[in-house]
Amino acid sequence: MKTSSISLRVADFLKGYPPFNFMEEEDLLRLAGSGRVKFHESEEIVFEEGLERESWFYVIQKGTVNLFKKNGKREELTDVRVEGNLLGMLWDLDTDVYLSTARTTSDTILYRLPLDPLIELAEKIPKVKAFLKSYYSKTPGSEEANEGINEAPSDWLKYIGPAKERAARNLLTCSANDPIKSVARAVAPGCQEAVVVVDSQRRPIGVITESDLSGKVATGDIAIDAPASALMSSPVVTIKPGLTAGELLLKMLHFRVHHLCVTADGTDQTPIIGILTERNLSLLHGRLPTILTNEIQVAKTTEELAKARERTDELVFYYLETEAPIPWIASFVAEIDGAITERALDLAQEKLSRRGQNGPGTPFCWLAFHSEGRRERLLRSPQRSGIIFTDPDQGTGEATAAYYRDLACEVRDILKVCGFLLEPNERRADNPRWCRPLSTWKGYYTAWIKDPIENEILRQTPFFDLRIIAGEKSLGDELIEHIQSELGKHPNFIPLLANDAMENLPPVTIFRDSVMDKSGMLWSSIDTKAHALYPMVDLARVMALQFGLSDTTSTIERFQKLKELVPEEAKLFGEAAEAFQFALLIQTRFGLSRGDEGQFIRPGELNLIQKEQIKTLFRTVARLLEFAAERFGLVPISEEK
Missing domain, CATH: 3.30.460.10 (Beta Polymerase, domain 2)
Structure with a gap:
């Protein structure tokens, strides 16, 4: 094969991954033309921690590479890199040696590319520089490079637009009887990374990916003339249109997949209208968990x-x-x-x-x-x-x-x-x-x-x-x-459970640096479990059991569903969902910072705004318990001695 043809193949592959997708074709071809293709068998070392850094970096075309760091006499796994990931370079770190050892875990193909041209392109193209700085940052998610979206997670997790557009734009389909060789042409590097196999009504029945082709066809396990049905992964995971980036990511995490098929109603019983991949989300929002x-x-x-x-x-x-x-x-x-x-x-x-x-x-x-x-x-x-x-x-x-x-x-x-x-x-x-x-x-x-x-x-x-x-x-x-x-x-079980839920009464307020309960007794700490989380958990559980919400265990989701089931108390349940989120947030922040469960927080550790939020939280919990007392015919909190 001619060198120019190899360069085109390399460039076609690279442009599907950041930061190369931010480069002009001329720059990308010049970078690819200076590179080499390297093959490694499983368990081979690509570079070793402590050795002098060489003047090139690597892009994984196929396979998996683990990164290890020495910890005394043993190695610790620090990262796992897969197709499209970078290896062998750092950014803004003054060192001439490799900081980790890279070892293949399977037969692996690497593109070895010169480092200096990439650095020059990074200085010329801001998005390339931003991506490299983010990719090698020790702080997750800082300065992510993407297609014009630079929001914090609080923003991009709720984002819909670009992912929705990509779903339709990236769709390629084939029938179950199409020969695999025609599918291979469709997913050739730079064209597409997956093809959806559909039935006569264009309903999704399977997915074929680049890794399927390289792992099963290239190895000879499945013949190139075999039908697509012999290679496809099935069943597919389907979603409805309009999910946020955060919802898409959770779907991928839950089903352990890298591809989601978009259909009209979110099931495999309606025609395919698009496909979304982990790579799509990565290109839009940077590195993902x-x-x-x-x-x-x-x-x-x-x-x-x-x-x-x-x-x-x-x-x-x-x-x-x-x-x-x-x-x-x-x-x-x-x-x-x-x-x-x-x-x-x-x-x-x-x-x-x-x-x-x-x-x-x-x-x-x-x-x-x-x-x-x-x-x-x-x-x-x-x-x-x-x-x-x-x-x-x-x-x-x-x-x-x-x-x-x-x-x-x-x-x-x-x-x-x-x-x-x-x-x-x-x-x-x-x-x-x-x-x-x-x-x-x-x-x-x-x-x-x-x-x-x-x-x-x-x-x-x-x-x-x-x-x-x-x-x-x-x-x-x-x-x-x-x-x-x-x-x-x-039927008597649920009222009894509701009565038991009244055990954990919230304090009334925060008084100076103490927590004051209904009797006027002062406590040195807020108990995030007994004073906030447990009473809300208990009441949400009681109501969920009463309404048969067996498919919902999350306290927040239970309150959100109760807004619809008990519309006259929709405001209370909405506030309860917000209060629970805040209680979980404050407990987790203190727990992570102190290395414990975050159960006890002294009022002096809170700022003025947090103290006011805690007081509002107490009031919401008290109103919830009052609601339960009235609904189940229990003694109201205000009448307890």
Whole structure:
């Protein structure tokens, strides 16, 4: 192949990624023409920490490269780079040596390009310089370069326009019977990164990506003349038009995908109208936290998972400081923690297998309870989990239970290294009581709902905030349906639960540097849990159970739905949603800054505005409790002695 042809191929690939997409074609061709193509097998070192830096940098065309830094005698994974990412250069750092070691994790193709021309172009093109400065910054998200959008997360997470336009502009389709070689031409470098496979009515049935072609066709696993259906990934993840950048990002995090198909109604039963990719969002808004899920999915050790969770805390702090929406931050953390738990389950199963313990083949489901079940665990609070497994055949019950308890113990230890402490009441899956077959779990909820006082319902309320994390989803769904059925049989349960929710009364005000309760007693600290979060959580849970909102566990989402279900109190529930967001925000900020759960805050640590906001929060909580007292015929707060 002629050198000029190679340069065109390289330039076509580069222009699909920042900062090269900001360059004129002439500049890009000149840069590509000075480069070389390099092939590395898996586990090869591209460059090594401490060695003299060379006069070129790299762009990954295919494969994955891990970056490591030395920590004593061992290496620590610091980043994972994939197609389109840069390697081997720094920005605004005065050093002549590599600061990390780059090692391939699979067969990898790199474009080696000269550094000096890139620096010259950066000085000439502001967007190129801004991107490079951001890309190599140690502060996440600073000075991101994009297509004219330079908002903080509080702005771009709510943005719709450019992503919506890209969805239609980037759409390429094929039929299931089209030969793969025609699809390959469509996704050639610089043309498109994915093709949507559609049926006769243009409904999406699969997606074929560049990595599918390189990983399955180029290797000979699938013939170039085979139909597209032999290569496509299916089913597809579909979305409705008009989602914000933040919503798109959460979808990608939740489903662990890099492509979203846009259809008229958001399902795969209507025609495709566009496709959005992680690359689209990256080009519009700079580097995204999806790198964390990539890192988690390839983690081979507990330490690598722990490192990813540390980076999550850094991002949470950044998003808080840049005023990103609290519901979005909470959902982001829930997706990351869910991915960590899934990977912990994989690592635990691999470890048991090496010990000769193979799974019983019985489907199981991992559940999260309490704040994680509500998608409200912004800080690394104690573990609260459970395992449901299908009722085993006669005679195999104890062996099945023993395997899943061992699995839960391994996951417990992995999560502990990741910073999730052990819950003192042992409401965890490694406790035999909470690692049981579906029939036993159903029995628990039946007893709690039928005889709440005898079964100390106050201790069991966290189990009514449950979320399916991993495994066989149908098991969790069946348990949730059972709970709703039992609630219908015992109408006295919800009023009793409402009465118990009145236990945590809010203070009245902040008096100088103390918190004053209704009796005039002064307390030295605000208890963010007892004074704010718990009463709102409890009341939102009671109302959600009453209205059968089994698909909604988040306190904020519960209040937002209650605005529609109880329109005469829409203002109260709207204010409650805002108050809860503020309480979660203040707790998380103090918790991250101090390295604890942020439960106790002294009034002297708050500024004047925060003190006023806290007072408003107390008043909102009190009004919520007054509402509950009236609705369920309880003693109003104002009449309590």
